[in-house]
Amino acid sequence: MTNQSHYCTTKDIGELFLGKPDELVLAFDQILQVTSQWEPNSVGASVHTIVFTSQKAWLIIKPMKSVLDVKFYYPEAIQSDRFHKVSFFSGKYAHHLRIQEVEQLDSEFFELLRIGYDYSLE
Template structure:
């Protein structure tokens, strides 16, 4: 069961969960960004949006996708999206921009700037990140 913060309207696991409490419109994250970048984000959003129990919220810097815990974070940058998702081991067949071990899991970062950067193997790993939790 989730709790919705009355100030920022973010869905959280519980009332005591800490979070950045600010109401942020998704459009403001993409203001001044290319149409291609927005289309790329939309493709990611459509891929994930219908999965069971996914809460999608915005912060001043990124879009957070949560299923029990955060499984995907998309940060719009000047010309790219920083796409972060988690795995239990290094990824095979996909080389991240950056990969850090965080809470016993790999936090894998990818820089994506066009639709073609979103490959089937990346979508496979994003789904596995969702299923980790």
């Protein structure tokens, strides 16, 4: 008997936004538009999250009731007031940003995401 800690399923990204505020959809669309220019990069949905993958998964977005939980990993804790939470997980740090509106998606936000993306290529 296999002990599985999770399972994956293919889901339409749009399904994850059903019943969520339009502002979250707009924010996700902007994140997708900017990060789609970073290659290699593919996007897929699982049961509750949207996973961005380069050579490995580098960004996980979970649409919640009124926010997007945006998470990336890095080997060190990055200091920034932008983070909702930073936690150590499996030899690296998970950095969580909470997004409620498009206005939060400024150059600093995308610079932080780029750190996670570049780390995924190592």
